[in-house]
Amino acid sequence: METPHxxxxxxxxxxxxxxxxxxxxxxxxxxxxxxxxxxxxxxxxLEGVDLEVYRNTVTAFIGPSGCGKSTFIRCFNRMNDLxxxxxxxxxxxxxxxxxxxxxxxxxxxxxxxxxxxxxxNPFPKSIYDNIAFGPRVLGMKGDMNERVESAxxxxxxxxxxxxxxxxxxxxxxxxxxxxxxxxxxxxxxxxVILMDEPASALxxxxxxxxxxxxxxxxxxxxxxxxxxNMQQAARVADMTAFFSVVVADDGSARRGILxxxxxxxxxxxxxxxxxxxxxxxxxxx
Amino acid sequence: xxxxxxxxxxxxxxxxxWKNRIFKAAMLFSMxxxxxxxxxLMVDIIITGWPELDxxxxxxxxxxxxxxxxxxxxxxxxxxxxxxxxxxxVPIGVLTAIYLEEYADRTxxxxxxxxxxxxNLAAVPSIVYxxxxxxxxxxxxxxxxxxxxxxxxxxxxxxxxxxxxxxxxIRAVPDxxxxxxxxxxATKWQVIWRQVLPASIPGMATGSILALSRAVGETxxxxxxxAIVYVAFDPTLFxxxxxxxxxxxxxxxxxxxxxxxxAAAGAIVLLAIVLSMNAVAIFLRNRYRKQW
Numbered sequence: 001m002e003t004p005h006x007x008x009x010x011x012x013x014x015x016x017x018x019x020x021x022x023x024x025x026x027x028x029x030x031x032x033x034x035x036x037x038x039x040x041x042x043x044x045x046l047e048g049v050d051l052e053v054y055r056n057t058v059t060a061f062i063g064p065s066g067c068g069k070s071t072f073i074r075c076f077n078r079m080n081d082l083x084x085x086x087x088x089x090x091x092x093x094x095x096x097x098x099x100x101x102x103x104x105x106x107x108x109x110x111x112x113x114x115x116x117x118x119x120x121n122p123f124p125k126s127i128y129d130n131i132a133f134g135p136r137v138l139g140m141k142g143d144m145n146e147r148v149e150s151a152x153x154x155x156x157x158x159x160x161x162x163x164x165x166x167x168x169x170x171x172x173x174x175x176x177x178x179x180x181x182x183x184x185x186x187x188x189x190x191x192v193i194l195m196d197e198p199a200s201a202l203x204x205x206x207x208x209x210x211x212x213x214x215x216x217x218x219x220x221x222x223x224x225x226x227x228x229n230m231q232q233a234a235r236v237a238d239m240t241a242f243f244s245v246v247v248a249d250d251g252s253a254r255r256g257i258l259x260x261x262x263x264x265x266x267x268x269x270x271x272x273x274x275x276x277x278x279x280x281x282x283x284x285x
Numbered sequence: 286x287x288x289x290x291x292x293x294x295x296x297x298x299x300x301x302x303w304k305n306r307i308f309k310a311a312m313l314f315s316m317x318x319x320x321x322x323x324x325x326l327m328v329d330i331i332i333t334g335w336p337e338l339d340x341x342x343x344x345x346x347x348x349x350x351x352x353x354x355x356x357x358x359x360x361x362x363x364x365x366x367x368x369x370x371x372x373x374x375v376p377i378g379v380l381t382a383i384y385l386e387e388y389a390d391r392t393x394x395x396x397x398x399x400x401x402x403x404x405n406l407a408a409v410p411s412i413v414y415x416x417x418x419x420x421x422x423x424x425x426x427x428x429x430x431x432x433x434x435x436x437x438x439x440x441x442x443x444x445x446x447x448x449x450x451x452x453x454x455i456r457a458v459p460d461x462x463x464x465x466x467x468x469x470x471a472t473k474w475q476v477i478w479r480q481v482l483p484a485s486i487p488g489m490a491t492g493s494i495l496a497l498s499r500a501v502g503e504t505x506x507x508x509x510x511x512a513i514v515y516v517a518f519d520p521t522l523f524x525x526x527x528x529x530x531x532x533x534x535x536x537x538x539x540x541x542x543x544x545x546x547x548a549a550a551g552a553i554v555l556l557a558i559v560l561s562m563n564a565v566a567i568f569l570r571n572r573y574r575k576q577w
Contacts, residue, residue, distance in 0.1 A: 125483075133480075
């Protein structure tokens, strides 16, 4: 892992603005997950996860490689449906409605629950068309120029690109591309934004900008982020879930489990589980 | 301790330098054989055919008198064939490729069967397609020995190549693009139609044009499905026809030496058509270079 221990001043800094658990739990539950498990071709990748995601918070999933945190975040917008052989068990309630219910349309889910990927993946089109793609395929009404500008402003990218909206998106820097992907997700007016290691391919300055952005965005949106960078979780998240890997007795199968879920301050300062403590202090992982 | 001197053992520096030189020479030689043959062939044809490469060739119908013979019906029919094959093979080929790449479940035996079949079809000699066409298209459904029948056969000949090229182009579109589009709430069809296809069009166009330039040069299947040699009038879609390669083939069989010159002139025209199609393919490939 990149840090031997968590910088205590960082934690103190994060804790100052941090919300108490009771404050958070009073908020509306956006997602309620219970007994969730995911398997690929019959091999279990993640088992028995229960947690709640609260409105207008940033919820981080941390844990070692292979702990199923990326698999888990993809359950929230049913991206696992696209993987042949993937099977999701248990329930995920979104504002009380079962995401995996029989008459639920995954396309509608993905409109409301946006996603930003690990590697920036702008479409090979202009900056403008990247943003306009979502509203267009969804047949959203209204002034497209306004929509594009608003999305880019929300993603703190407008000033850098306003004079070259017709230029190709692939000419942008990595950090700008990732903010473009965030803007693209915002353009379809989602309720939740899922971010799967959004800054892992970026330089420190771009990372800081994305983190600042998350602080701004959580006022309007609910954010769920997967990160392997513990300091990042400490800096941006209100709630943090620690996942770990369990190896079967015969060593053949590895599956992810949720070890502990609590406020970020608690996870990083006084975790209840020994495994969490070992991980956040850098003794494991 | 590090030493830059050659380490004792299998390969000394001198050895490796020589291996390098030998390999370079071998590659240069191979390249010269390939390129040299083509160059000699082209120069020879151009020198031989130049005297007959005149307006008569483009405007006149074939004739038993060499001095009056032209290839207008053959050239026109070849162009018709090319356009028809393009219109028939590209939509079918691209849709097949989309099905196989985006929809087909590889674990199902019938999809694997289709895949193996397409690869086998690409290896079938074109004369076999000609026989098939004669039996099923010309006589079976009674289309007759017409331009349209020839186009159908050539479509069958190039279809496997178009499918394979289109599949390659679709496969080259990174999955992250599809995921990004899906994550915005696009339906599968929207993802394919608005992201995958536009991104793979250059590759598809290049492959299709190269396949088409092969079709334009085909002779054997066309002889089977009745590209007859003497056609004195401009071809129509459902009329008798001849094609440029067939015309060239026939001229080479004539005893009068002027016909040999005519054949060479016809070959120049055919080469010009094929090479300019290839040029378009190369242009498209360079113009829309892969962006990711």
